[in-house]
Amino acid sequence: MEPTRKRRILIVDDDSAVQVSLALLLKQSGFDAACADGPQQALGQLQAGPVDLVLQDMNFSLQTSGEEGLDLLARIKQLQPALPVLLMTAWGSISLAVRGVKAGAANFFTKPWDNAQLIALVEATLDMAAPATAPKLTRRSLDAQCDFSGIVGEHPKLLKVLETIAQVARTRAPVLILGESGTGKELIADAIHRNSPRAAQPIVKINMGAITSSLFESEMFGHVRGAFTDARSDRKGHIAAASGGTLFLDEIGELQRGDQVKLLRVLQDQRYQPVGASTASQADLRVVSATNRELAELVAAGDFREDLFYRLNLITIRLPPLRERRSDIPLLARHVAARVADGYGLGEVVLAPDALDWLSNQPWPGNIRQLKQTLERALLLAGKQHLGQADFLAANAVDQGAPGARLGVDGMTLEQVERHMIEQALQQHTGNISRMAKALGLSRTALYRRLERHGLGSGVREE
């Protein structure tokens, strides 16, 4: 039998101290390491022999823009699309790293790095990279490995997500699920839990946007009797309730900054102290978090702690919006229609080909949740079991008169409503930042952050 080859990692950095220390760390961890000073050498090494992972810096000359790094990444991806690349970035240059991830990097880490965290990231990235000889992904092969019930779809982007779940569900690695509202993040969190060794214990779901700062500690950590006026008995917090199971932190981007450090401490130490207790308790958790915001951009804007971000995102799953997996729409529509019909005792529902065409061509800003609502409304309004395109158009026309439509927010996500309101304020107050902030009920700083997030900053003026 052929002896197993050590996995080879290519380090691309012009700083020899970084090369030496990374190579040493990797070798001590059982990998084979090779070094390159810059793009030319790196591409040469890739052509010379097999490499399983690249760790690459973003600047190789006096430039500091990171463009050289993005350029090298693009060339590596062109040469070997399946080869995973981890970007090394300087502390505070997260927006550059996000551009890299959007351009195909597997993930990124900052210099200086934490040795144990970096090796965990390297291993997780290698585990997830499909070997060149892997058989084609199919829904059937994935269903044979895991229980994905309730998750409908077979678009390659969804299959990739399911494959990642199959690879990481068994571990304790924290997973961050990113995706627009209504793309199925909660469903994915459920699947991770259901397919983990923790499945017999509960998954505890908490909406971080709904916990006020004053209640954070008592909600999460619990309290003992007498800890404060209303604490008449001991109360278990969410962390204790999720012990042995999974803690699902939904809307993690909404967590207040002051509470972020409290959560970070629990994740770091695996210990927490109920309010009023004299001793700390042990936490036994697997953390899955989700957000419809670009968390790395919140870090860049100073709204989310970078250290907490790195604790949460060891594995990142990006759920595609429905418009990027249109081929799944007929499948989803039939599934949802059958469910709705079942719920209302309507018998079997048939969706005509022109209805499926129409559904497949809508923009669906509210994703699968909006698709469900549209189907439900059309079914109930049409009052029959055979639905054509005309029934959907009629249901939509009725909807134009609905209160949601008058508000101009029907079918829009919260993000889109926010953007729409800012655009209106921009127009109304001709870009005067103080008057806009007043009209929107925001501080000027908060408004600036939102303008930046929506890419609307260029039209504003100070006075």
Ligand SMILES: Nc1ncnc2c1ncn2[C@@H]1O[C@H](COP(=O)(O)OP(=O)(O)OP(=O)(O)O)[C@@H](O)[C@H]1O
């Ligand atoms: N692949 C899928 N197959 C079937 N149903 C789905 C799928 N994805 C999502 N859904 C359904 O769409 C609805 C929205 O999903 P979910 O609540 O998980 O979205 P979300 O991304 O968590 O949304 P939000 O960010 O608004 O909380 C749910 O009713 C869910 O069951």
